[in-house]
Amino acid sequence: MITKKIKDFLHKGNKRSVKMKKNILLMLFLKGGSILAGLLLIPLTLDYVDSETYGIWMTLSSMVAWVHFFDIGINNGLRNRLTEALAIGDLKLGKEYVSTTYAILTLIFVPLMIILLIITPHINWNNLLNLNLTTNLLIPICIIIVYFCLNFIFSTINTIMLAEQHPADASWRQLLQQVVSLAIIYILTLTTEGNLIYLCIGLCLAPIIVIVFFNITLFSGKYKELAPSIKYVRFSLAPNLLKLGVQFFIIQIAGVIQYQMINFLIIRYYGANEVSAYNIAYKYFSVIYMLWGIILAPVWSAVTDAFTRNDLQWIRHTTSKYLKIYFIFILIGIVMLVISSSIYSIWIQNKVFISFNLSFWILLYLLVLMFSGIYVNVLNGAGKLKVQSIACIFSPIVFLCSFYIFKKIELGVSAILIASIIANFNGLILAPLQYKRLLKK
Secondary structure, eight states, X not given: OHHHHHHHHHHOSOHHHHHHHHHHHHHHHHHHXXXXXXXXXXXXXXXXXXXHHHXXXXXXXXXXXXXXXXXXXXXXXXXXXXXHXXXXXXXXXXXXXXXXXXXXXXXXXXXXXXXHHHHGGGXXXXXXXXXXXXXXXXXXXXXXXXXXXXXXXHTHHHHHHHHTTOHHHHHHHHHHHHHHHHHHHHHHHHHSOOOHHHHHHHHHHHHHHHHHHHHHHHHTTTTGGGXXXXXXXXXXXXHHHHHHHHHHHHHHHHHIIIIIHHHHHHHHHTOHHHHHHXXXXXXXXXXHHHHHHHHHTTHHHHHHHHHHTTOHHHHHHHHHHHHHHHHHHHHHHHHHHHTHHHHHHHHTTTSSOOOHHHHHHHHHHHHHHHHHHHHHHHHHHHTOOHHHHHHHHHHHHHHHHHHHXXXXXXOTTHHHHHHHHHHTHIIIIIHHHHHHHHHTO
16 A cells, blocks of 8 residues: 555656656665765764864865866756757757766866876965874875866766756765775774875775766766767857856855865864864754755756746746755754754764754754755756856855854854855845746746
8 A cells, every 4th residue: 555655656747757756765765875874984984083183184175175166167057958958859969068078177177186286285284274283284185186186077977867867876876985985994994093194095086986987887878878979079069068157157166165165264263173073063964954955956957857848837836845845854953953962972972072052053054055955956957047146256255254253253163154154145035036036937
């Protein structure tokens, strides 16, 4: 009886809705495993290195992630253009978009990697991060730079999965990466002493191996008709990718400043141990954020498909459903907050102190992002980025100004989270208003 109800639910609705529900169900299973592996990775890593070293790793990896904005938003442009090409059944155009994207990213990130590796030795990282370490940070930083630049090129395969409305395929990759990382760190705990260089190698090597494996297997099999080829590179298509890409680029820069800068600001003004506390608490509450991401993942490309077919009623109906589900997540978040101190003591065995105040602001911050995500994903799928890109010009300024104001009244790390919430005025206010205008044409 229950099996029949599940089957009826999965097959109820139009083709687009059925595809979404199947992907969400499969992703819940896959992401569940990925979340579990990620949670196990933290105490295992803290067994291998101390809280300060873990905080330094988190800061360095988030800082090097700033290179992401050099893709000038091209992958997000590909996601929309490829979905449109697939919606009209033009596989040749889709292959040209994929080939051109890989070519452009290679031409950007390989030279960028070389330049960063040349510049890095001339930067005083201890002064920049306000640290007093005898450990040489040069080798760990170089490892992370190589990882992020190569990973960004090969991760285009994820965009193709999302454009094909198969986000569950991307979840397989993430689960495998987490499991391989977990295995490597476990082996390191058995065979070596705690070492930042070994930690960087372990956590950077696994994702590269997995993503290259996925590129080879998927382009020789399931996505063979879209596999990149030099003869299908059409730089004349770049403007089509960049038309949306430039707007995504502006949005990405704002994201880098607001989200990736958090670890840098914490380590500089509050210390490496506070970076560990923030990231552990964030990892705990991000369980609901990641589950929400699973449910929300198919929306972007599905909206692109619906908007291309002028099916506004489907968009309206889907958004309404997501808002109802969101309130359930609020209740789950509140329960997680109430029991957070008990969970921390079991999970990390009090190796890092995490205050209730920090937990509260992280939860609120993630709930704000989750609410914003509903409207932002719909607008991204529809290609309506003008308001968002303009807002993103001002949001980093709002973020930094708010942070320095709250920092002066000594709110601690919470000052950064409050500033992040205020700076998300687009998702909280502008995006819902623009969504209403979109449906009214």
